[in-house]
Amino acid sequence: MQKSLHIDPSKCTSCLQCEMACSFENYGVFNNSLSRIKVFDFHHTGAKVPYTCTQCDEAWCMHACPVEAIKLDKDNGAKVVFEDVCVGCKVCTIACPFGTVNYVAETGKVQKCDLCGGNPACAEACPTGAITYVDANWTGLDRMRQWADKLGNQAA
Known part of the structure; x- marks a missing residue:
């Protein structure tokens, strides 16, 4: 479910x-x-x-990421940012139509809800x-x- x-x-x-x-x-x-x-x-x-983040099926953030740092958690459907892979390019923040992927200056990475x-x-x-x-x-x-x-x- x-x-x-x-x-x-x-x-x-x-x-x-x-x-x-x-x-x-x-x-x-x-x-x-x-x-x-x-x-x-x-x-x-x-x-x-x-x-x-609404964890939308379209997952524009995940599909836009050039290094595949956002992956689907098959257990709960969350699109999860893997910080060790993220290069901080912010393409996902632009791709998200809801503005719920945020750049964190202190880490140089992005963050979003992972449920x-x-x-x-x-x-x-x-x-x-x-x-x-x-x-x-x-x-x-x-x-x-x-x-x-x-x-x-x-x-x-």
Whole structure:
């Protein structure tokens, strides 16, 4: 069963626990700037929306990488950056239409969500259930694919 992060912005209180959990899981420190998930604040409406890599099937980042530093984790479907292979060219950051692959100046490499190996710290830390890790079918992924196919998303 493929799983994915499901984000419900209406439940987000902007507590930033997801960002803190992510940075601690990946770097061992509580530092929002190191987080692979961000809470975007729409100042005009007051809405808060967590966003991170959607692990899309198209995987533009993975296909654009000239050194194949981004690989598919077959166990959880995450597209994972292998830092020892990454040369920091940033092509993947340009290829990602969602802006969720980020260059880290300190390391000269890129980072993105890797679903924490199948147990996302952000979902575990979210006190309101705004971020959950659920069966991908429940998130409506298949319905979105069907709708996209109706709009001409078929392979040529």
